[in-house]
Amino acid sequence: MKSPLFRRLLLAFAAPVAAFVFAFVLSSIVLILSGYNPIDAYGEMITNALKLESMIDMLNETTPLYISGVAAAIGFRMNLFNIGVEGQYQLAAFAAAVIGAKVVLPDGLHMLFVMGVAMVVGGLYSGLAGLLKVTRGVNEVISTIMLNSVATLGIIAGLFKIFLEKKSGGAVGGGTTPLAETAWIPDLNGFVELFTREITKGRKLTGMLVVAVIVGVLYHLFINRSRLGFDVRATGMNPLAAKVGGVPSKQMVLLAMVLSGVVAGLVGMPDLLSRTHAYDQGFTKLRGFAGIAVALLGRNHPGGMVGAALLFAFLNTSSGILQITGTASSEIVTIMQGIILLAAVVAYQMVGQVKQREEVKLASEATVGATA
Amino acid sequence: MPTAIELIGITKRFPGVIANDNINFSVEEGEIHAICGENGAGKSTLMKILYGMQPADEGVMKVNGVEVNFSSPTDAIAAGIGMVHQHFMLADQFTVIENVILGSEPTKHGVLDFDTAKAHLANVGESYGLTIDPDDFVTELEVGERQRVEIIKVLYRGANILILDEPTAVLVPQEVEALFDNLRELKAAGSTIIFIDHKLQEVLEISDRITVIRRGKTITTVNAADVTAGDLAELMVGEELPSPETTESTVTDTVALEVKNITVLDEFHRPVVDDVSFSIHKGEVLGVAGIEGNGQGELVDAIVGMEKPESGSVWLSGKDVSSHSVRERRDEGFGYVPKDRHEEGLLLTAPLWENAALGHQTKAPYSKGMWIDRKGSRDRTDEIRERFDVRSPNADVSAHALSGGNQQKLIIGRELICDPKVMILAHPTRGIDVGAQAAVWNEIRTARAAGQASMLISADLDELIGLSDRIVVMFHGRLVAELDPSEVTPRLLGSYMTGAALQGGDELQGGDEMDGSDESAGEHTASAMSETAEGAQ
Structure with a gap:
C-alpha cells in the first residue's frame, strides 16, 4: 500500500517533474523543427554542466536568481505582485556602488556597509510602491512597473554620468568608481577545493552564496514560523478574514513591500561585491524578472526556489556552450525556460485540484465515521 | 392525475459519500410538491440532477412519463423544467425585460426585438398572474420582486415544471406570503412546482404533498394535510427537533458592552447607522432583528473595530475602546463570529x-x-x-x-x-444543518450561563426569539423597537423589520435610550401584539 508520506511526496514532486518532462518533449520538437539534433544539444548541455568550472558558473548565477526569487515570493505570499524587484535591485546596486566607493571602512565592515546601503535603498524604493497602495490605492503592479522605469531610465541614467570614475588625466571610466578591496566579499574557492580539485580558468565562487542561504533560512523562519509571517500569509489568503482576525492590513502591505525590497536590494550584490566591484554599463539586468519566474516555479517555497534557481541557472549557463559548439541556437534556452514555467503553472493547478479532492474525501470520511 | 416527474432509484455518489441513495418519488402534474430535509440531506444534489447540472450514477428519471437523460440544463429547459435558484442570477444593471430575455433574445433583422419580448412577457404575466414593470432596473427592485423576475424568467422560457430552491431564505414573512400567492396562481394555471425547503411551517402551508429526505434517502412522501410540523421534523432528523429555547434568565447587573450614539455614514455621507445606543449585561443575549441592509453589518463593524464610525463610542467592561484596533479589542475580550x-x-x-x-x-x-x-x-x-x-x-x-x-x-x-467577555455573533447558524445548529445554540447558552454578554444578529427569527433575553429591531439604521422575546411572534417581528408596524403611528422613540426596564418598549410590544390579534380576526 502507498503510505501517506509517499503520497505527499509524490504530489509535491508530480507537478515540477511533469512540467519538466513536458518542457523536455516540447523543446525537443522545437530543436528538431529548427534543424538541430536534440540529443546532441542536451548531451552538450549536460557534459558542460558536469565540469567543475561550469558548476561554479551555475552557482554564481543561482545566487542572485534565488535572492531575487525570495524577494518576489515575499510579495506573492501576501498577494502583492511586486514587479519592481528589477528597478529596486538596480537602484540599490547603483547607490551602494556610489556610496560604498566614497567611504573608508575596515575589511569586512565595508562589505556589510555596502550590503546595508543596498538593502535600505531597495526597501525604501519598494516601500514607495507600498505607500502609494496604502494611501492612494494605487495598484502595486502599475506603480512598480513605472518605478522600474523611473529607477533605470530616470534616476540611474541621469546620475550615472555624474558618478563615473574619474581616472588620472581627466579621462572617465565606463562605470562608477570601483569599490575598495575592503568591500569585496571573499570567494569560496578555498572551501570548494577542500573537496575537489583546484578551480581553474579564473572562476571564483561568490561568497554571496552564503548570504543567499541565510536569506533563504530567514525567509522560511519569517514566513512559516513567525507571528508576523502568519499575519502576512493570512492577509494574502483572505484579506477580509485576516482583518476580522485583527491583522492590520495596511501595515502588512507596507511591511511586505519593504521586506521584498530589502531582499531585492541584495540581488545586485554578487556582481557588485565579487565581480565588477562597480556599477558599469554592462551591469547585469533582468534578474528581477527572472526572480518572478523562480518564485512561480518554486511555488514561493524556500526549498522549491532553490531548485528553480538552479534549473534556470543551468539553462542560462548552457546557452553559451550551445552557441560555441554550434549544437543548437542559444535562444532555445529561453524557449525552454518559457515552456517550463508555463507547464509548471498548469501542472501545479492540476495537482492542487487532486490534493483538494483528496482532502474533501478525507474530511467526509471523518464526518461519516463520527456519525456512525 | 398524470405524473409530471418520476424518479426511480436515483443514486449519486461522491468520493467518500453517497449524496443520493436510491431516491424514489413522483410529482403529479399541477401539484406543489415540497422536498424537505436538513442541510446536507442531499436536496441540492437531487435538484442538480433534476435540472441536468449533474448526471445520476444510477436510476431512472421520467418527465411526463418519458424517460429522460439530461446532460445539461439546456436539456432540462427543453423538457419544460425551469429552476429558480436560491441566489438570484440577475444582472443588476439590466432592466427586467433585459434580464428575462438574457440568453434567449428575440431578434428582428439582427437587432434585439423588445416589442415582441414585452408582448410575450405580458402574456406570460397575465396567464400566471405575475405583474412587474419590464422597464424597471433590477437594482431598484426589492428582494421579493427580484425573485418574481427569476420566476418570470423561467416561465418566459416555457417551463411548466418549476423547481424552487429554498425560495424563502431571503424573504421576510410578508414577502413569503406574496410568493405563496404567486405560487398558488401558478398552480391554478396548471404549473407543477417542486419546492425545496427546510422551514416546516412554510412547507406545510404551501405544499400539497411532501417528500422527506434524510441522509440521502427518501424517507416517505406524505400529504401536507395529514401531518403536523412536529411529525415532519421527526421524519427529517429522525428524532425530536432541538429548539433554540433558553431556560431561566442569567442576566446580571454588570454592564459588559456599552455602545453610545454610534453613527456610521456611507460613501454619500448618509447615515447607515443613525445614533445607535444600547448596552448588554453580563450573562445576557441581545438579539438584533432586521432585514439585511438596515445597518446591522455597519454597526457590527463599528463595534469590533473594522471600520471607524463617524461618531459615538464603544465601552467594554467600563473601558472606552473606541480608538482600539480590531486586535486590541480582541485582546481586551471581544469575540467575533462574522456573518460569512x-x-x-x-x-x-x-x-x-x-x-x-x-x-x-x-x-x-x-x-x-x-x-x-x-x-x-x-x-x-x-x-x-x-x-x-x-x-x-x-x-x-x-x-x-x-x-x-x-x-x-x-x-x-x-x-x-x-x-471572550463579549461575543458578537452575526448569523451564527446560517446555512448549517439542524444538528450543527443545535450544537451552536447549546454553546451560546453555555457561554451565557457562564456570564458572557452576547450580541446576536440573525435572520432566523425563531433563533432570535429562542435565544435572546431582549430583542431590538433595526430599521433604516436606527433601533426602532425593543421587544420581549417571551411575548413576541415571528410575524410581529417581521412587521417591525419591514417598518409596517411603524406606519400610521409616530415613529417609535425607543431607539435612543434603551435598557431592560424601558417602559415604552413594553407598550410597543403590547400595542403591536393587539394589532396582529385584530388582524387575525
Whole structure:
C-alpha cells in the first residue's frame, strides 16, 4: 500500500517533474523543427554542466536568481505582485556602488556597509510602491512597473554620468568608481577545493552564496514560523478574514513591500561585491524578472526556489556552450525556460485540484465515521 | 392525475459519500410538491440532477412519463423544467425585460426585438398572474420582486415544471406570503412546482404533498394535510427537533458592552447607522432583528473595530475602546463570529490549526513571543475539534474540505475557547444543518450561563426569539423597537423589520435610550401584539 508520506511526496514532486518532462518533449520538437539534433544539444548541455568550472558558473548565477526569487515570493505570499524587484535591485546596486566607493571602512565592515546601503535603498524604493497602495490605492503592479522605469531610465541614467570614475588625466571610466578591496566579499574557492580539485580558468565562487542561504533560512523562519509571517500569509489568503482576525492590513502591505525590497536590494550584490566591484554599463539586468519566474516555479517555497534557481541557472549557463559548439541556437534556452514555467503553472493547478479532492474525501470520511 | 416527474432509484455518489441513495418519488402534474430535509440531506444534489447540472450514477428519471437523460440544463429547459435558484442570477444593471430575455433574445433583422419580448412577457404575466414593470432596473427592485423576475424568467422560457430552491431564505414573512400567492396562481394555471425547503411551517402551508429526505434517502412522501410540523421534523432528523429555547434568565447587573450614539455614514455621507445606543449585561443575549441592509453589518463593524464610525463610542467592561484596533479589542475580550464564514471567517486553503489561530495569534497557546507555536496551536485545535465536535480527520486538513456546519463550529469554537467577555455573533447558524445548529445554540447558552454578554444578529427569527433575553429591531439604521422575546411572534417581528408596524403611528422613540426596564418598549410590544390579534380576526 502507498503510505501517506509517499503520497505527499509524490504530489509535491508530480507537478515540477511533469512540467519538466513536458518542457523536455516540447523543446525537443522545437530543436528538431529548427534543424538541430536534440540529443546532441542536451548531451552538450549536460557534459558542460558536469565540469567543475561550469558548476561554479551555475552557482554564481543561482545566487542572485534565488535572492531575487525570495524577494518576489515575499510579495506573492501576501498577494502583492511586486514587479519592481528589477528597478529596486538596480537602484540599490547603483547607490551602494556610489556610496560604498566614497567611504573608508575596515575589511569586512565595508562589505556589510555596502550590503546595508543596498538593502535600505531597495526597501525604501519598494516601500514607495507600498505607500502609494496604502494611501492612494494605487495598484502595486502599475506603480512598480513605472518605478522600474523611473529607477533605470530616470534616476540611474541621469546620475550615472555624474558618478563615473574619474581616472588620472581627466579621462572617465565606463562605470562608477570601483569599490575598495575592503568591500569585496571573499570567494569560496578555498572551501570548494577542500573537496575537489583546484578551480581553474579564473572562476571564483561568490561568497554571496552564503548570504543567499541565510536569506533563504530567514525567509522560511519569517514566513512559516513567525507571528508576523502568519499575519502576512493570512492577509494574502483572505484579506477580509485576516482583518476580522485583527491583522492590520495596511501595515502588512507596507511591511511586505519593504521586506521584498530589502531582499531585492541584495540581488545586485554578487556582481557588485565579487565581480565588477562597480556599477558599469554592462551591469547585469533582468534578474528581477527572472526572480518572478523562480518564485512561480518554486511555488514561493524556500526549498522549491532553490531548485528553480538552479534549473534556470543551468539553462542560462548552457546557452553559451550551445552557441560555441554550434549544437543548437542559444535562444532555445529561453524557449525552454518559457515552456517550463508555463507547464509548471498548469501542472501545479492540476495537482492542487487532486490534493483538494483528496482532502474533501478525507474530511467526509471523518464526518461519516463520527456519525456512525 | 398524470405524473409530471418520476424518479426511480436515483443514486449519486461522491468520493467518500453517497449524496443520493436510491431516491424514489413522483410529482403529479399541477401539484406543489415540497422536498424537505436538513442541510446536507442531499436536496441540492437531487435538484442538480433534476435540472441536468449533474448526471445520476444510477436510476431512472421520467418527465411526463418519458424517460429522460439530461446532460445539461439546456436539456432540462427543453423538457419544460425551469429552476429558480436560491441566489438570484440577475444582472443588476439590466432592466427586467433585459434580464428575462438574457440568453434567449428575440431578434428582428439582427437587432434585439423588445416589442415582441414585452408582448410575450405580458402574456406570460397575465396567464400566471405575475405583474412587474419590464422597464424597471433590477437594482431598484426589492428582494421579493427580484425573485418574481427569476420566476418570470423561467416561465418566459416555457417551463411548466418549476423547481424552487429554498425560495424563502431571503424573504421576510410578508414577502413569503406574496410568493405563496404567486405560487398558488401558478398552480391554478396548471404549473407543477417542486419546492425545496427546510422551514416546516412554510412547507406545510404551501405544499400539497411532501417528500422527506434524510441522509440521502427518501424517507416517505406524505400529504401536507395529514401531518403536523412536529411529525415532519421527526421524519427529517429522525428524532425530536432541538429548539433554540433558553431556560431561566442569567442576566446580571454588570454592564459588559456599552455602545453610545454610534453613527456610521456611507460613501454619500448618509447615515447607515443613525445614533445607535444600547448596552448588554453580563450573562445576557441581545438579539438584533432586521432585514439585511438596515445597518446591522455597519454597526457590527463599528463595534469590533473594522471600520471607524463617524461618531459615538464603544465601552467594554467600563473601558472606552473606541480608538482600539480590531486586535486590541480582541485582546481586551471581544469575540467575533462574522456573518460569512467563507468571506470573512476562514483561510480556506490553510490548515485547520492556522484557522483556529486566526484572531488569537497574539496569545498563548498559539504563539510564544514573536513565533507561532505550532505544537501549541495544533493541540488547541484538537481541543476545539473535540469540544465543539468539529468533524475532521486532523488539525492539518485544509478548511475548505470541511462541510459548512463543521466550518462554523470551528469558527465558533475558536472564539468561545478563548472565553471572550463579549461575543458578537452575526448569523451564527446560517446555512448549517439542524444538528450543527443545535450544537451552536447549546454553546451560546453555555457561554451565557457562564456570564458572557452576547450580541446576536440573525435572520432566523425563531433563533432570535429562542435565544435572546431582549430583542431590538433595526430599521433604516436606527433601533426602532425593543421587544420581549417571551411575548413576541415571528410575524410581529417581521412587521417591525419591514417598518409596517411603524406606519400610521409616530415613529417609535425607543431607539435612543434603551435598557431592560424601558417602559415604552413594553407598550410597543403590547400595542403591536393587539394589532396582529385584530388582524387575525
